[in-house]
Amino acid sequence: MNTANILEIKDLKVIYKTDLEVVEAINGLNLTLGKGKTLGLVGETGAGKTTTALSILKLLPSVTGKILNGSILFDGEEILKMDEKKMQAIRGNRISMVFQDPMTSLNPVLTVGDQIAEAIQLHNPEMSKEDVQKKVASSLELVGIPSWRSVEYPHQFSGGMKQRVVIAIALACEPELLIADEPTTALDVTIQAQVLSMIRDLRDRFNTSMIMITHDLGIVAQTCDDVAVMYAGTIIESGTAEDIFLNKDHHPYTVGLFNSIPNLDVKTDRLSPIEGLMPDPTDLPKGCAFSPRCPHAMEICHQKRPPVYTNNTHNIACFLFLPEGKQGNKGGEE
Amino acid sequence: MKNNENGSDAILYKKENQFKEIWRRFRKSKGAVIGLILFIVIAGGLLAADLIVPYEKAVSQNFGARLAPPSMEYPFGTDGYGRDAFARLLHGGRTSLSIALLATFSSAIIGSSLGAIAGFFGGKVDNLIMRSLDIFMSVPDILFTMAVVYALGPSFTNLLIALTLAYFTNYVRLVRSQVLNLAEQDYVEAARAGGAKNARIIISHIIPNAIGVIIVNTTLNVAKIILYESTLSFLGLGMPPPHPEWGLMLAEAREFMRTAPWLMFFPSAAIVFTAASINLIGDGMRDALDPHLKS
Amino acid sequence: MNTATHSKPLLETKGLKKYFKIRKNVNLHAVDGIDLELYPGETLGVVGESGCGKSTLGRTIIKLLEPTGGSILFNGKDITNYSVNQMRPLRREMQIIFQDPYSSIDPRKSVIEIISEYSFIHKMYSSKAQTFSKAVEMMELVGLAKRYANSYPHELDGGRRQRIGIARALSLNPKFIVCDEPVSALDVSVQAQNLNLLMDLQDNFSLAYIFITHDLSVVKHISDIIMVMYLGKCVETAPSDELFINPLHPYTQALLAAIPKPDITMRNKEFQLIEGEVTSPINMKPGCRFASRCPHVMDICSQEDPEFLEAAPGHRVACFLVNDK
Numbered sequence: 024m025n026t027a028n029i030l031e032i033k034d035l036k037v038i039y040k041t042d043l044e045v046v047e048a049i050n051g052l053n054l055t056l057g058k059g060k061t062l063g064l065v066g067e068t069g070a071g072k073t074t075t076a077l078s079i080l081k082l083l084p085s086v087t088g089k090i091l092n093g094s095i096l097f098d099g100e101e102i103l104k105m106d107e108k109k110m111q112a113i114r115g116n117r118i119s120m121v122f123q124d125p126m127t128s129l130n131p132v133l134t135v136g137d138q139i140a141e142a143i144q145l146h147n148p149e150m151s152k153e154d155v156q157k158k159v160a161s162s163l164e165l166v167g168i169p170s171w172r173s174v175e176y177p178h179q180f181s182g183g184m185k186q187r188v189v190i191a192i193a194l195a196c197e198p199e200l201l202i203a204d205e206p207t208t209a210l211d212v213t214i215q216a217q218v219l220s221m222i223r224d225l226r227d228r229f230n231t232s233m234i235m236i237t238h239d240l241g242i243v244a245q246t247c248d249d250v251a252v253m254y255a256g257t258i259i260e261s262g263t264a265e266d267i268f269l270n271k272d273h274h275p276y277t278v279g280l281f282n283s284i285p286n287l288d289v290k291t292d293r294l295s296p297i298e299g300l301m302p303d304p305t306d307l308p309k310g311c312a313f314s315p316r317c318p319h320a321m322e323i324c325h326q327k328r329p330p331v332y333t334n335n336t337h338n339i340a341c342f343l344f345l346p347e348g349k350q351g352n353k354g355g356e357e
Numbered sequence: 358m359k360n361n362e363n364g365s366d367a368i369l370y371k372k373e374n375q376f377k378e379i380w381r382r383f384r385k386s387k388g389a390v391i392g393l394i395l396f397i398v399i400a401g402g403l404l405a406a407d408l409i410v411p412y413e414k415a416v417s418q419n420f421g422a423r424l425a426p427p428s429m430e431y432p433f434g435t436d437g438y439g440r441d442a443f444a445r446l447l448h449g450g451r452t453s454l455s456i457a458l459l460a461t462f463s464s465a466i467i468g469s470s471l472g473a474i475a476g477f478f479g480g481k482v483d484n485l486i487m488r489s490l491d492i493f494m495s496v497p498d499i500l501f502t503m504a505v506v507y508a509l510g511p512s513f514t515n516l517l518i519a520l521t522l523a524y525f526t527n528y529v530r531l532v533r534s535q536v537l538n539l540a541e542q543d544y545v546e547a548a549r550a551g552g553a554k555n556a557r558i559i560i561s562h563i564i565p566n567a568i569g570v571i572i573v574n575t576t577l578n579v580a581k582i583i584l585y586e587s588t589l590s591f592l593g594l595g596m597p598p599p600h601p602e603w604g605l606m607l608a609e610a611r612e613f614m615r616t617a618p619w620l621m622f623f624p625s626a627a628i629v630f631t632a633a634s635i636n637l638i639g640d641g642m643r644d645a646l647d648p649h650l651k652s
Numbered sequence: 653m654n655t656a657t658h659s660k661p662l663l664e665t666k667g668l669k670k671y672f673k674i675r676k677n678v679n680l681h682a683v684d685g686i687d688l689e690l691y692p693g694e695t696l697g698v699v700g701e702s703g704c705g706k707s708t709l710g711r712t713i714i715k716l717l718e719p720t721g722g723s724i725l726f727n728g729k730d731i732t733n734y735s736v737n738q739m740r741p742l743r744r745e746m747q748i749i750f751q752d753p754y755s756s757i758d759p760r761k762s763v764i765e766i767i768s769e770y771s772f773i774h775k776m777y778s779s780k781a782q783t784f785s786k787a788v789e790m791m792e793l794v795g796l797a798k799r800y801a802n803s804y805p806h807e808l809d810g811g812r813r814q815r816i817g818i819a820r821a822l823s824l825n826p827k828f829i830v831c832d833e834p835v836s837a838l839d840v841s842v843q844a845q846n847l848n849l850l851m852d853l854q855d856n857f858s859l860a861y862i863f864i865t866h867d868l869s870v871v872k873h874i875s876d877i878i879m880v881m882y883l884g885k886c887v888e889t890a891p892s893d894e895l896f897i898n899p900l901h902p903y904t905q906a907l908l909a910a911i912p913k914p915d916i917t918m919r920n921k922e923f924q925l926i927e928g929e930v931t932s933p934i935n936m937k938p939g940c941r942f943a944s945r946c947p948h949v950m951d952i953c954s955q956e957d958p959e960f961l962e963a964a965p966g967h968r969v970a971c972f973l974v975n976d977k
Binding site: 246294 | 701809843844872916
Binding site: 542543544546547548549550551552553557561562565566646647648 | 711714716739740741743744747748750751752755756757758759760762769770773774804806817820824
């Protein structure tokens with residue numbers, strides 16, 4: 024175990040099993056996050072971003088969700104082997120999560136101060152009442168809310184302010200790892216800028232490691248050190264932000280993702296989106312999950328799952344960059 | 358090739374017969390089919406009551422055979438006046454079930470329409486309907502029904518009116534809240550944007566989407582109304598004696614609960630089976646009408 | 653712009669207002685005096701944050717909501733006070749596509765029923781068979797496979813459902829469509845597919861769009877002219893490229909600065925922030941509505957309404973900073 028990594032996920036496989044079907048949500052996912060680093064986890068709806076986050080916290084729906092194999096090391100400790108009691112001591116204390124919708128993550132009948140105090144007391148039962156109150160006040164100030172508002176209820180806050188409260192709760196115990204699941208998707212763009220800039224400041228101040236789950240490549244570019252692109256439950260490309268945004272070589276899906284965003288600087292007549300749709304997670308293609316939509320798909324892509332091509336920090340799971348694929352591609356062109 | 362495809366379009370998109378489609382989905386549910394069979398057996402038995410056992414036997418008193426236990430002659434025993442409980446059950450069921458079904462449907466139709474109007478049009482109409490309803494509901498059901506039956510006199514029609522008035526209020530609130538929610542959906546606005554008139558919107562978009570809740574509530578009410586009838590009979594406001602009726606039979610059997618428990622058992626079982634069959638049919642109908650559960 | 657080739661606008665609003673009554677004497681000024689012109693085949697992008705009144709504007713223009721004041725001219729006719737019955741024939745010419753692909757189509761109707769509903773209402777075709785075969789044509793037009801005709805909406809994904817909404821709107825051969833955030837609920841790759849579709853349809857049928865969105869990159873991509881709204885008022889209108897190169901209103905500038913760009917040279921650099929949040933436009937007093945958040949606020953801003961004046965050809969802005977020079 025490399026102690027410079029706060030989180031190491033290896034070969035994770037998660038399914039959702041109902042009476043009717045088995046959804047293969049995560050298929051052999053590998054991920055590492057260095058201490059104090061921010062990882063952007065990018066992908067579209069159904070790629071498995073949120074499932075990954077919930078697996079780290081062991082918060083998968085208990086009836087349907089199942090971790091089949093793999094390992095999740097948090098600060099060198101195996102999370103998948105921890106009992107519930109130990110997990111409770113970690114959740115909200117050493118790993119916190121911020122959800123997309125601030126409207127539903129706050130309890131409408133408790134004041135925001137009480138909700139922050141609850142998070143603090145849970146993990147610091149010995150702390151005196153006054154100290155807790157002080158901590159609540161400082162947590163609120165931290166996210167840019169005057170502390171006198173701690174006696175107010177969630178409905179008295181706007182959407183952006185609510186998300187700040189949620190972040191204050193998440194950061195109240197100064198976690199080592201913060202998982203932010205689309206934290207600004209529900210917010211307007213000017214408010215999003217405020218919240219993002221606040222998250223960035225706090226992260227730097229406490230040296231918190233962070234996973235930023237988002238579908239917005241702009242947010243990734245502006246906040247993340249490392250990037251992992253997810254598709255159908257696996258990471259298809261990962262690397263530093265420079266690798267993803269500046270390098271020439273990319274997974275065809277990443278290329279498609281970039282081409283789908285209208286460019287603000289250049290006027291284009293038509294976008295060149297990825298054709299087709301996400302594969303059905305109950306019936307994934309046999310080879311590369313992206314092969315049915317891939318413009319460069321070769322024979323081998325439909326048969327085998329591509330191994331990972333590595334170039335320094337840049338990893339791409341695609342045959343195009345591998346010897347077997349390069350041959351196949353040449354053959355196809357001739 | 359192309360022409361061929363276009364030619365087949367008309368056939369391809371010819372809509373499957375709606376009833377056939379609903380029936381196909383209905384059949385998929387075991388519970389619903391069992392409910393339907395049960396209901397057909399019960400209803401068939403009640404309709405054929407005259408053929409099975411003459412009405413005469415249900416009302417003629419035979420003091421020599423009071424409280425007789427079930428036997429070949431009296432399959433369900435006799436009651437306190439020596440009347441054949443089997444005959445009473447069959448003939449009484451006709452009244453009970455027809456009142457219950459008619460009262461349920463009339464209350465469902467009146468209540469749902471009022472609720473739909475209140476929810477869809479809102480504003481003053483809504484206020485008028487809902488405030489009148491509040492006044493209506495501030496009088497206890499039983500008191501209200503008693504007053505109606507007392508004023509009009511106990512008879513089949515008057516009982517029907519009283520029960521309808523007692524039960525329609527359930528639907529108004531239920532349907533109103535459904536419609537309020539549905540009327541806000543974008544597809545209703547989309548229908549407006551296409552130039553649809555209110556009638557079309559209500560018939561084609563609102564009702565089909567609200568129907569599930571109405572059906573379930575309706576079927577649950579059938580059983581409640583049968584029991585409610587028995588309360589009225591118990592208070593002497595049901596069908597005038599000696600005409601049999603399930604509720605009345607239950608009320609009369611109460612006296613003999615220890616000595617002749619079968620008197621209570623058979624009408625209770627009849628009510629339970631009837632109610633259960635209707636509930637099962639209702640569940641099946643709701644699912645059959647919902648395209649989400651298709652396939 | 654198209655202004656040269658078409659002398660008369662297809663749609664024009666003058667001082668259009670829509671207020672919602674909250675309580676007695678308390679009104680929400682959702683749309684508060686909007687002037688706009690839309691020429692055939694052109695796209696007007698309306699952009700703003702939630703609560704700025706852009707959706708209300710779209711619905712008021714096609715009279716799904718009754719305007720409180722001002723006027724709407726369609727093809728030169730004043731339709732402001734048209735009744736529902738008078739509007740019905742006009743529905744064939746003006747349509748709307750909704751944001752939410754889940755709530756905008758009836759879950760109990762099959763795809764073909766949804767698409768053919770409008771044609772039945774307007775008795776466009778003589779027979780049922782003809783109506784259905786026209787609906788199938790519409791499906792092909794928007795790239796929906798024929799085999800979905802008898803499917804129900806819940807069997808399709810968001811992108812395809814949105815195409816049902818587009819096919820429905822097109823089924824009456826309209827000249828003008830209000831697109832109310834038609835791609836906001838979709839994933840980026842599907843969003844791009846649908847944007848291309850909307851642009852192709854516009855070319856083929858010379859449709860005019862009012863394209864309402866909060867997404868500036870989308871609005872730039874699709875619009876000829878962009879209108880920026882803030883709390884019910886239009887603060888700036890300009891040709892699409894001009895607005896992005898030379899935004900004049902401080903709010904427009906703030907909006908543009910706040911978009912996270914997929915460019916890592918900007919990483920961890922300070923965002924250009926504007927403080928504060930959007931309030932509700934309830935019982936508005938005179939004065940610029942952006943004044944409380946504006947970094948360049950002056951005394952006059954909270955006293956008078958800034959006039960909406962032309963700063964450059966086709967570029968109009970309501971700000972004292974620009975207009976007093």
